[in-house]
Amino acid sequence: MEYEQELDMAPKKFSLQLWRRILKLSRNHWRELGECMLMLALLGITESLPPLLTRYAVDRFVVARDTSTLGWFIALYAGLLLFNFVISHRFIQLSGHIEWGVNYDLRAKGFRKLQELPFSYYDRMPVGNLLTRVTSDTAQIGEALGWGLVDFVWGVFFLAASFIGMAALNAKLALAALVSLPVMFAISILFQKKMIVSQRNIRKSNSAITAAFNEGIMGARTTKTLVREEMNYEEFSAQTDIMYRRSIRGAVLSALFLPIISSVGAIVTAFVLTEGAGLVLEGVISLGTLAAFMSYITDFFEPVEHIASIFSEFQRRQAAAERVLTLLDTEPDIRDSREVEELFGDNFRPKKENWPPIRGDIDFEDVSFRYKDGESVLSHFDLHIRAGQTVALVGATGAGKSTIVNLICRFYEPTEGSILIDGTDYRQRSQLWLQSNIGYVLQEPQLFSGTIADNIRYADKDAGMEEVKRAARQVNAEGFIMKLENGYDSQVGEGGNRLSTGEKQLISFARAILHNPRIFVLDEATSSVDTETEMMIQRAIEKTLEGRTSFIIAHRLSTVRHADRILVIEDGKIAESGSHSELIAARGRYYQLYTTQFREERSMDVLGKKG
Ligand SMILES: Nc1ncnc2c1ncn2[C@@H]1O[C@H](COP(=O)(O)OP(=O)(O)OP(=O)(O)O)[C@@H](O)[C@H]1O
Ligand SMILES: [Mg+2]
Structure with missing residues (x-):
């Protein structure tokens, strides 16, 4: 599957298949969903009963003036x-459970996926987008299933039960109400779409x-210096x-919708x-029946709107899904590969018990590489590094240094050729x-919210405070840590x-x-620390790097002098290779x-002292 390039906000046609997949993914909540729909079906039916009670009350208590059953009536009501x-x-309760449960499940799945996806995925995906996916998109789906779907069930049952009620009372009047339905639906759907x-x-x-706004604020300084305010x-x-x-257009639209629907309702009423009054006078139906009809028709609009809105609701959330x-x-x-996964x-x-120990020999064997849709960065690149060596990569911006270490x-992974670790293809x-x-x-280190100590032991949760400090x-x-208010326990934001x-x-x-x-x-x-700190780190890590294979990419060449091997990278090729003194003696690129x-730094120093 290709990573998609852009996200289309436009709702496409309602896709049943898409929602079926979402439903399948929400398997854990099927039971709740089922129960919830049952509740709403019941609710739809029971909420359609009051007009019948009205009818009884009018015929019995008002017209016939017989209140002997009033007690029962009140109890029933x-x-x-x-x-x-x-x-x-x-x-x-159930809807809330479904909403949050579905949301949570999808978030967990999404998060897990994001952890699984390689680095290269993040080249293409703006972080903001991903955040939207795992937060608001999943919430939208949760809401759709938890509330939208069940609303629909309620609407259908309420309408159906009301109709059965009406038809039982008087077929002709029920038919009149039935005719108005498609009109109301059509108007609702039309407006929903426009809205x-x-x-x-x-x-x-x-x-x-x-x-x-964002650019205006972030770029305030640039704007000012470029006189772009106007x-x-x-x-x-x-x-x-x-x-x-x-x-304004949106407001006008929604202001129009209700009056139009009400007008249709008024015409039917x-x-x-x-018609009904005539029938009452003729004695075909009772006054109570007419009252029941009136109350059915008044309550008509709500389920129609619920049912009409379900499609647009789901269509609107389809983009999120x-x-x-x-x-x-x-x-x-x-x-x-499957075999690798099985073994390791x-x-x-x-399965750490199967992991072979690592020495640290690294070999690039005829490696060619290009980024997806990019130009070739390395072609037929060979490099052999023995365990424990310190290798420095220097060279111009865009030469391919980061690419080499990313590989x-x-x-x-190499587009062609292979990379061997301790003599075995790392795949x-x-x-x-x-x-x-x-x-x-x-260069741009990633820290995570928490304390300084949490961040240092990020990959090794069990490390004790002593190890962290060491x-x-x-x-x-x-x-600098001790200068912070809470030392190692300071929050990093x-x-x-x-x-x-x-x-x-x-x-x-x-x-x-x-x-x-x-x-x-x-x-x-170390590009963002001052020269003095850099020197200190340098001395400190020289000891740490001893016996380990290490790659150092640095623009400040003074920091790579002690490397066992310095590679000058130019256009994805090794232009020169050797120790500092060898390369100096060769009087080449390095x-x-x-x-x-060196000269630049010296003159900077001199200028700095003058100023
Ligand atoms: N994620 C990427 N997708 C496509 N092309 C890329 C990507 N990263 C780097 N490139 C391209 O690959 C080439 C080598 O880039 P690389 O980052 O390896 O250079 P570098 O030597 O590390 O440069 P610098 O010193 O500026 O960090 C450049 O032409 C760059 O535009
Ligand atoms: Mg780089």
């Missing part, structure tokens, strides 16, 4: 009310305005203008009243095996946004060290890069 109350209570379109337009406008304001006004017009299903249907393009387990049930981590091992043995520190000390992070990027890097460093992996990947990992950077 009270009993009916009580019965309805009990059933309503139960149905609301959906109108609401969708309003929502579109609204998100355009939100986006404009233009931005004009664009913004145009958007709000559209929003205003669309909202008038007809039944005149589609999005959730597409997520659940997404097949990861990197996955372990999957992400949720790893090592198996965030992507013959489980992803989890490799990834549990790799420590990956990125890891932090090793990367010289303790200094959502995504770690209460810390500076450099501080986040230090924390993710400590996290990688605590995890004690055989292979270390540092992709611009020498150029190094001396230029």
Whole structure:
């Protein structure tokens, strides 16, 4: 299945098949759903009874002035009310259960899927979109099943029972009511459609305005320096203008709907009243029967609206259902083969007892690679690294350095050729095996809400406080941690946004060290800390990296001098390879890069001191 590129908000034709799949996914709630529908069917029937009671009351108590059965009548009425109350209570309980249960199940499934999907999936999917899928989309489906579906059942039973009641009383009058039904349905459906379109337009406008706001705020500084305020304001006004017009249209539409439906109702009422009155005078029906009819017809509109709205309701939520299903249907393009899974387990049930120990030899054998729909990044790339070596990758932006380490981590797989870990193609091992043995520190480190200590022991929940502190000390992070109000127990905020990027890097460093992996990947990992801190980390990790295979990508060449091997990457190829002193002696690309950077840093220093 292809990852979809964009999400269409437009409701398509109502798709029964889609909802059948959603129903199947909600198997856990079938019993509740069944019971709930039964309750509503009962409720629909019992709620159609009062007109019959009215009829009895009018004929007996009013016309015949006989109140001998009044006690019974009141008891019966009270009993009916009580019965309805009990059933309503139960149905609301059940609906709530279904709504949240379905929502929860789909969220859990979606979340699990997201954990399973490879890194590359997130290249294509904006995070905002994914969040919508696992939150509001699933909630919409829950509501549709919990309330929409059962509403429908109620409407159908209420209408049907009312009709049977009417037909039993007088076929001719019942027929008049029956004729009005299609008209009401047609009007309801027409309006529903128009209102959906109108609401969708309003929502579109609204998100355009939100986006404009967002950009206006986020980009305030840029806007000011580029003197774009005037233009931005004009664009913004145009958007709000559209929003205003669309909202008015929506309001007019919904203001029209009820009066029109009521008019149809009034016409039917008038007809039944005149016809009925004649019949009463002729003595064909009693006054009570006429009263019953009037009350049937007054209550007519509600179920019609409920039934008419179900399709548009489900159609409106169809986009949400589609999005959730597409997520659940997404097949990861990197996955372990069945044999591998059998032997080494999957992400949720790893069979660690079968995992071979890892040494850390890495070989690229004639690897070619391109990103999906991208140009070729590596072609026929060979690289052989013995366990324990520290390898530095340097080179221009876009040269392919990150791509190489992404391949090592198996965030992507080679398009051609193979990557061997300890002499075996890594596709013959489980992803989890490799990834549990790799420590990956990125330029934009990812922290999670929680405390500093939680974040350091993120991958190793059982690590004690002492281990956490040792890891932090090793990367010289303790200094800034102790300055925080609660030390290791300080909250880092959502995504770690209460810390500076450099501080986040230090924390993710400590996290990688605590995890004690055989292979270390540092992709611009120290680019956001100052030079002095970088030097300190450098000294600290040199010890840590000893005996482990490690890859360091850095723009600041002073930090990679001590690597066993430095590879200069150019256009996805190794342009030069050797130790610092060898490459300097060779006076090639590396020498150029190094001396230029060195000179720049020197002049920066001098300028800094002057200013
Ligand atoms: N997810 C992706 N999808 C498509 N193309 C990509 C993706 N990531 C990188 N590329 C492309 O692959 C090429 C190599 O990118 P890569 O990120 O490996 O460069 P880099 O050497 O790490 O650069 P930098 O120093 O800026 O981090 C670039 O041309 C880039 O545009
Ligand atoms: Mg990179």
